[in-house]
Amino acid sequence: MTDPDLHDLLHRVRDGGLDPAAAADRIRMALRAAPFVDLGFARVDTHREVRQGFPEVILGLGKTPAQIAAIAERIVARGQTLLVTRATPEAYDAVRGAVPGAEYHPDARAITYAQGSVEAGRGTILVVCAGTSDLPVAEEAVVTAAVMGNRIDRLYDVGVAGLHRLLAEQERLQSARVVVVVAGMEGALPSVVAGLVKVPVVAVPTSVGYGVSFGGVAALLAMLNSCANGVAVVNIDNGFGGGCMASLINHL
Amino acid sequence: MTDPDLHDLLHRVRDGGLDPAAAADRIRMALRAAPFVDLGFARVDTHREVRQGFPEVILGLGKTPAQIAAIAERIVARGQTLLVTRATPEAYDAVRGAVPGAEYHPDARAITYAQGSVEAGRGTILVVCAGTSDLPVAEEAVVTAAVMGNRIDRLYDVGVAGLHRLLAEQERLQSARVVVVVAGMEGALPSVVAGLVKVPVVAVPTSVGYGVSFGGVAALLAMLNSCANGVAVVNIDNGFGGGCMASLINHL
């Protein structure tokens, strides 16, 4: 039961559209629900939506398709929205069996199934990326933020070696309420962007690169050492984390 | 000329308290000002307040007291608020010579001199730290956020080895608009806090620890790997960065 769900229900009571006793039943049922479901190999944190505003998200990495499908089924059965990240096509096949309407986003390697109402973010989240190879991570941020109720704008392939591509988009930069910047290799883009805007920048390093990019460590270090203000960083390739942090900020 | 400065000026024009011609002069003067001042060894970015809502901040580390004082003088001369981080008492002596009213915060190792009006943050920033040794970094975050116009609440020494100290403060946790969590050693506190709140958590690792804390790297890695949602991280011991990111979020 999300905050908007509760809000709707109470308004319907006030407006006479719902009987107080029926409303009481529904609220009581939600309260009675255990805050987790024990599947043996997993304890689904069904309480998370209440605590954090969005249900538990499944990280597909290191789980079998069957495990993912079983957890997904339980989340959907409770009326919550589903998000699976790092999902292989095989995982999608398994999930689709359990959750027929689930959707697959191949660029983002994510599965979603939206239900119930979600509180809308206040402004636009701008997702910026440095190069074409950063696309999967950027798209994971996009899908995450979108399913969490945010309006998204994309600005892709504007790496610092050709600054004019970024400087040409000042207007879109200035109109965002929070910016997610995705970059691999030398990871300089968040510093440059944060020097141009007045809003928080969430930096997402990617593993794009070779040699001493060390799988994204070089980009991560650059972002943590940023000489610009208002930059905070998430794990390498963690598009989900970037999108989620941006959504929390955009919902304030 | 901050946004509130401009806002005041225009309202005074509308209300008849200020002659349009005089207002025009002042705005023209602000526009005419070069966006940086060249001191030879430094180009003070006097334009930053317009671009980012707060003037350039001086990182004391690696600069001589004389260099710090010279840059500080120039910032204050332009009517901007001063913040020097990582300032030694020697640096403070030099700055006080150039900026008589400057204040020193020994716990935070920071110098401030506030002037002009600053836009107030919307809610409260809660600064949490894990242990007594993390205090200097936490205080740097506090001083930074305070000078940028935010209301601050402190919750110190609530490390995960004695969880009841944190769980006893649920109310303060829930009433913050953004939380800055400062921790060294195993860096677990941001994950636990982020599991309890619905707002963004800015995690600041500290160099507190020994052996394989590796000067804060262990805490940093733990925070970047957080299994909780809504955590973004700044550099080790970067209390300033944490406070600044929190302030940007709290001003949205």
Added chain:
Amino acid sequence: MTDPDLHDLLHRVRDGGLDPAAAADRIRMALRAAPFVDLGFARVDTHREVRQGFPEVILGLGKTPAQIAAIAERIVARGQTLLVTRATPEAYDAVRGAVPGAEYHPDARAITYAQGSVEAGRGTILVVCAGTSDLPVAEEAVVTAAVMGNRIDRLYDVGVAGLHRLLAEQERLQSARVVVVVAGMEGALPSVVAGLVKVPVVAVPTSVGYGVSFGGVAALLAMLNSCANGVAVVNIDNGFGGGCMASLINHL
């Protein structure tokens, strides 16, 4: 000849159930046995059971199925209990040829064949893990401790992002004699658990995670830096080591 074997034999002598001469023969034979068997490519340490209370365990990693089967056969032939860790299904096929009754534990990737009597551990070993993906390592600890004569309790998927899942199980936590905590990513769980219990915690970092989890190094560092008392750590993914250490403690 395990300690309980010897104990049985001597009691049977005292009780008249065994002739002293026959007993002497058996003991002499055990003494005469060389403390290792040379297979050319391996010197099976057949003496280890006497020295350490459990026979030599075969680490499957880096050995061919044929090598594993040959060593396994020798251990079983001496009447000792067999444990092979990191065993592939191919290794199991080879072992089953040499040791028909051998059992495979796919979750734990382990082969066992129990024989003789084993001294029972005093209390219960609680095996806790943070997420579903840590399961293979947790199960390796379980199989190891079980074959060494311990009673096991499992508490899975109770990571710190949803603390209530752990706090709901205080009773099971308090009733364990030793706790094995298995976690990847930020590795915070052992610190939290050790803050709640009075018994030793053996922490097992796992390679679960991505980016700067660095294959489990982040979790390992967090565990070594634990601010809680009574935590000691084994190698990444070393469920065997965790189970074995817990068994030694539980047999005191």
Added chain:
Amino acid sequence: MTDPDLHDLLHRVRDGGLDPAAAADRIRMALRAAPFVDLGFARVDTHREVRQGFPEVILGLGKTPAQIAAIAERIVARGQTLLVTRATPEAYDAVRGAVPGAEYHPDARAITYAQGSVEAGRGTILVVCAGTSDLPVAEEAVVTAAVMGNRIDRLYDVGVAGLHRLLAEQERLQSARVVVVVAGMEGALPSVVAGLVKVPVVAVPTSVGYGVSFGGVAALLAMLNSCANGVAVVNIDNGFGGGCMASLINHL
């Protein structure tokens, strides 16, 4: 109120030596006591003794002598035993002002002040070290385990380059209930010791060495990679952690 304290009190009630009402008062007072004391810069976890069998221990590193003395005073005032590790002589001077009877152990760099009764460990803890330079860390383990109620045996300077020094002490090795092995440089000693005994080995790497000892990292890695069973490891130079883990095991 330690377990033995409670035990004494209840026996005195049963034996008529204490009035039930008076006993009830004392227990109620202990229950009423807040589980932590807020000093502003520190929240002393006064509840830890109940939860973990030993009061909060002060890590001297990174705290001022005045902070240490203030926390120490509060712990002693509640009738609990004091242990400060990594304490400089200056810290001791400050503590002695607040806690007159406090004792300083210069080799171990520790301050202690024992009061109340402590539950005795079951057997002997053997503290082994590889070289003379490892002595401060070994002594920290000794002081820690001693103040927690354990009988200690020391076996120093028995590094693997002269194995006969260790092999000559088989009897003492065999009579320990738990062994703490302290070693720097190549860190091989815990593996060798664990191959000779049947009880748990707590390995403490030290920063002794130069070049690629990397401040103890080489020894730590060797210990985590030990080919012997029954070895678990604590942080580099963490004599306290080694002594504490050994004490928990020895109290089972």
Added chain:
Amino acid sequence: MTDPDLHDLLHRVRDGGLDPAAAADRIRMALRAAPFVDLGFARVDTHREVRQGFPEVILGLGKTPAQIAAIAERIVARGQTLLVTRATPEAYDAVRGAVPGAEYHPDARAITYAQGSVEAGRGTILVVCAGTSDLPVAEEAVVTAAVMGNRIDRLYDVGVAGLHRLLAEQERLQSARVVVVVAGMEGALPSVVAGLVKVPVVAVPTSVGYGVSFGGVAALLAMLNSCANGVAVVNIDNGFGGGCMASLINHL
């Protein structure tokens, strides 16, 4: 005997200003000179000027003032130009004793003594640095390149967080024949500069920063991973290396 020395000498022969026999003597003397001078603790590579166009340079780091002075004396005695880098004031005192006219450059921590003629570089070397704290390294590059015969232009404190400071200097950027870019922290400046110019960029990372700047490693990695073309990198804080490489390029 530098190339210009030889050139002068032969022109003077052609022009009749020098007797062929006298010229032959001088050339023979230069040829006869051993290619190194053995001081016991050092073999001064007196031949380097012939081979590489500039005499051996003394790295002051790790040498005693007396050793530096002895080597310096030998180089000057052979008529060659002296450059000592990483020279303390104490080293300068010792050198001045042996080489009276030697000059000290405190910002650059360098000693120079020029003699003979040096071939002039073709164009201007532009030395750019990101922040005030990078100044010592930038100045080392400047002194090095200057003593090697190059015209220098300085552009300091133009870090990427305030891009307009750099973009305002397009003309100076375009008129350089080679650019040396000195930066610490996130090390993004060389990428941005290289995206704006058509000439080689020599990137010099500095140890300016804290936390995960890792003493300049973060900046180094960023520079090696640069997405811009035409960037090559030297060691951290190696202003000499940067200036020397730029000089070699500028002399082509």
Added chain:
Amino acid sequence: MTDPDLHDLLHRVRDGGLDPAAAADRIRMALRAAPFVDLGFARVDTHREVRQGFPEVILGLGKTPAQIAAIAERIVARGQTLLVTRATPEAYDAVRGAVPGAEYHPDARAITYAQGSVEAGRGTILVVCAGTSDLPVAEEAVVTAAVMGNRIDRLYDVGVAGLHRLLAEQERLQSARVVVVVAGMEGALPSVVAGLVKVPVVAVPTSVGYGVSFGGVAALLAMLNSCANGVAVVNIDNGFGGGCMASLINHL
């Protein structure tokens, strides 16, 4: 429109071979062209040739064959020269579909398609490599420099363990205008070469080696620590970067 293109055009105007109006049209068309082309997943930096003397180069790594082909087609359509590095045979198949005349260089793993005129480099670039396994990286440098208009000389398999192989080629070493040295393992070759020549050395570490070569890090460190003057370094296996830097130098 490259510099030589413009040069040709204006000479043809001066010589009467081209009507001023027609020339003006062509120039205007080039000026009118947007400085980048937005393909959605990529913003092709079509302006780079003007800014940097060579069109944008496609790094094949991490892009799909279809993405590579689409970008390649756009570059060629604008009359620019194509270079794709790290191109698989599959990528070549895709590119050949879009750019029929494209050529594949299997040793260098590169695709090229030259058109228009290119400014010739002044001297010869000598590409040296230490061993046979370094060949792919050396060839990438060769193809890069060749397509950029340089004359190339190759000197392969002259590692320092058999110095005579290098010393036998003094003449070729001395006649180069810039030297690219490619080496893995201990990476000593650039230091030795730079000690023998008077021109800039661009060092390219390779991932050739095993164990503590750490994928080329050992070679990279050796090159950055070179005791010889005039060495600058690019990323591991970055033959393109080495060739490109050499070409920029050779075009001065």
Added chain:
Amino acid sequence: MTDPDLHDLLHRVRDGGLDPAAAADRIRMALRAAPFVDLGFARVDTHREVRQGFPEVILGLGKTPAQIAAIAERIVARGQTLLVTRATPEAYDAVRGAVPGAEYHPDARAITYAQGSVEAGRGTILVVCAGTSDLPVAEEAVVTAAVMGNRIDRLYDVGVAGLHRLLAEQERLQSARVVVVVAGMEGALPSVVAGLVKVPVVAVPTSVGYGVSFGGVAALLAMLNSCANGVAVVNIDNGFGGGCMASLINHL
């Protein structure tokens, strides 16, 4: 022409078995031979046997079977002994085509073809290894030392967790002239062996292990930090290097 070849030839001259003129021809031919053969992609160092006592050895890693076969053919054609390390079965197939009599050693992953006479080593080289998984590296050392003319003794699977297996072989340890010790995981064996013998120990770390063995780095560090005297170390998995160093020592 090896030293023994030359020795034979001169003795045959002295003994009248060979005509001085014929001998002169042969020596002249050897002298005339160029010190390397240029294959384009490789310069075979045919002079190495004269300089170092053994012909150039081919490291199979990173070379194609065709490249290996071409180099092998050239070495054999000059009458030299062939050794290829890290050779796949595919490489062997290619080599066998060019050098029909070549032999494959699958355990050691090596190809050999011996011809000419080789100087015999003075004593026995003892190759010791810690576990069965270290066998491929130990065998590479054995094959290398054997083809270089040494007598070998093998002592396998004597890791420090069961010291009695090693102590039982004191006699073989004492009768070696040089010992090669091969170990992975914690790498303690060389320290223990060097504490027992009087001769040089060449330590070879292997990549055997998992988690924080870091592919052999833990073992390498342990060996470099050995508290025993007379240990020197080669690269991880470098059985060839260990065997070669031992052979050079054994030939003194």
Added chain:
Amino acid sequence: MTDPDLHDLLHRVRDGGLDPAAAADRIRMALRAAPFVDLGFARVDTHREVRQGFPEVILGLGKTPAQIAAIAERIVARGQTLLVTRATPEAYDAVRGAVPGAEYHPDARAITYAQGSVEAGRGTILVVCAGTSDLPVAEEAVVTAAVMGNRIDRLYDVGVAGLHRLLAEQERLQSARVVVVVAGMEGALPSVVAGLVKVPVVAVPTSVGYGVSFGGVAALLAMLNSCANGVAVVNIDNGFGGGCMASLINHL
């Protein structure tokens, strides 16, 4: 009782110069001597000379002057030769009190006191170093090898940037029986030397350098990755280890 001591004694018996009974007494006394002396903080391994040919050496690092003097006194009292490495002048003062004739070698930071006869090494040990700053480590190797009975030749400051300084000394290189090569920075010298000689090379990396020399790690890696045969490596700055290994080889 060294081997030469025993040899002398038995020859004197054979020659009638010593009574068999008196000889027996002396041998018995040596045998009776415990193999170590327990000083509480140290177990002096007095047996090491018998086992390894040289008495226990004291590593001064991490020991107090008083501890060093006490151990030194015991070694000298047993008639053994003393060697203390990494000895400060303060340590020397303390040792001189206990061992009046002890000698200090300031360049090598070592204390020696020779007594009894020592077996002479067979040939000459050549100690080579790359630069003047490597001198302390090279001298530690020299003092170590000298006190162990070897003839030494020194070849200093012959780094690879000026190869002719090394090539000029071919004769001395060829006449050594074993070569110790000491180098910091890029650590290339051992590879070059090993390519020129036929005898074992013991490589000693030093911490000379800055930036990415990482305190000698770069040099160490280069040496372990050497493409030349017959190189084995000891710890960074371990001149003692290099000298000791060379002495063991030279005594074969």
